[in-house]
Amino acid sequence: MNKLGFECSEVDASLSIYQKHATIIIVWIDVDDGIVIGNSIESMNNFKQELMHEVDVQWQTNVEKIVGLHIKDNGKQLEINQKLLIDQYLCNYSRPIVPQYTRMTNVPLVTNRAEGLDTTNSQSAIGTLMYISGGSRPEITYSVHMLARFSSCPNKSHWLALNNLSGYLLHHQDQCLRYLAVGADISLWVDVSWGGVSL
DSSP, rough: OGGTTTTEHHHHHHHHEEEEEEEEEEEEEEETEEEEEESSSHHHHHHHHHHHHEEEOOOHHHHHETTTTEEOSSSSSSEEEHHHHHHHHHHHOOSOOOOOOOSOSSSOOOOOSSOOOOOOHHHHHHHHHHHHHHHHHHGHHHHHHHHHHTSOOOOHHHHHHHHHHHHHHHHHHTTOOEEEEEESSSOOOOOOOOOEEEE
16 A cells, blocks of 8 residues: 555554545555545546556445445435344343343442453453444443443443343444535534433
8 A cells, every 4th residue: 555655544554545635545444345435536546446456356336335334325325334233242142131222221330359240241242342332333332331341350230231231222223323415524423421311
């Protein structure tokens, strides 16, 4: 990528950025998948030709799925969801799911000094939830990271909180990220609360 004028991001090694005058091309690569985003179709086509001289690439103009993210683009709205992964998570979750409309229980979470309860399954569930929160569900990020703090030695209250968060996902599994095409500005809205109480 350096040979083509790209610089690797200081924050994420899988992200490369090309910027010259008003042209910007951003390339994100994960193992054998990738996305190319740019503000000039001509520049992206030139990049495609140069890249194809270096490596064998299957280039698609529309992205429908990448690393578990399902993407729908109708020209006016971009929608990103992980419904399949959420369904798999809920099917494989081995504990009772508590029906919830909030992301976290009101039970206080404290460090467990005793032996952890089913630590491996707790860490596996939290790892999956981290992937889901980073991909299409930012509203569960705080709850997931709070639970991750206690994942090395979970107790009954930590499992109750995880059961509650799983219940929240069950009731809200069709939610997704939506980006509307309304002007050049980027707007962000996130609903963040703890146990239903807005912060």
